[in-house]
Amino acid sequence: MEKEEQLKLENQICFPIYSVSRLITRAYKPYLEKLDLTYPQYLVLLVLWEENSLSVNKIGQKLLLNTNTLSPLIKRMEKNELLTRNRSKDDERTVLVSLTEKGLSLKDKASSIPQDLLNILLNQDVEFSDVILLKKTLDSWIDILAQDSESTTNK
Amino acid sequence: MEKEEQLKLENQICFPIYSVSRLITRAYKPYLEKLDLTYPQYLVLLVLWEENSLSVNKIGQKLLLNTNTLSPLIKRMEKNELLTRNRSKDDERTVLVSLTEKGLSLKDKASSIPQDLLNILLNQDVEFSDVILLKKTLDSWIDILAQDSESTTNK
DNA sequence: TATATTTGCATCGCACACGATATAGTCGTG
DNA sequence: CACGACTATATCGTGTGCGATGCAAATATA
Structure with missing residues (x-):
């Protein structure tokens, strides 16, 4: 394919992925709003529903997100009483994230x-x-x- | 599939799309940094390289973005002298976006x-x-x- | 023609993403 | 034990996305 052709929007592979990603997030919105969740928050819950009490690091590994994204996100979720944050006694650097009753109870509603x-x-x-x-x-x-x-x- | 199973991260279709979208943006970064562009800015240029002088609205239709995202983005690009913004004479509400020499010249470098x-x-x-x-x-x-x-x- | 509605764009506020950087805790090595 | 390297998390700044809202220009309708 000519370089000229490759630069056309319709021939980009990156654009449909970017668009579908946003459109899917948009499609989730009405469902997640009922649970007072954003899409990335929902992803964090998906991870915690599988294994309660994970470090910020582990959550980041699973979601491919860094702590500079996760830290504020998790703090917002803590504020909404979906989870708790506790320093690990084994390693004071590690913050263990655990679901609250409320966070756990959303699993059913999201199922x-x-x-x-x-x-x-x-x-x-x-x-x-x-x-x-x-x-x-x-x-x-x-x-x-x-x-x-x-x-x-x-x- | 059980609902329990469906809630596992590994069974979500939304997650891989979201991740690949971010990873692709990340993969573009080193290439776009050389041109002092962000990924969405690159998308706007792709559209304008095909057809110079489009309204904000038309660009939004092509990229599936609303003006509340595009307006500030395009203004940043104007500040970087990649394009100009001019009110249409036919319809004073419409803002026509056109490439500058600099914006046009990036096409070659991006090819x-x-x-x-x-x-x-x-x-x-x-x-x-x-x-x-x-x-x-x-x-x-x-x-x-x-x-x-x-x-x-x-x- | 006056008014109601629609349209195009912009602004505001909030929540991500992420590079750069800071800080405190842990570990490895001498 | 001291100290440098590494690790886990947090903070800051910038740039998106997007819902809600505002505003002026254009259009439709009475």
């Missing part, structure tokens, strides 16, 4: 959200197999890109 | 970026056909999700 969102796509004739394939491709890209960006990140 | 980024993936054994397929799937999702969110947006 139907993934299916609801999936249905928006399936109702518009998207094949479930396409969703699976897409996820598989993206997961492999994460491995490549996360590894590639490790060196430049203040991890 | 190899898409291929450079693509190579990061291809060098890690990603098949080009997978890239094409992914783009095709995402493009169809954009149609679905953009339409779906039209009602809630302050367009």
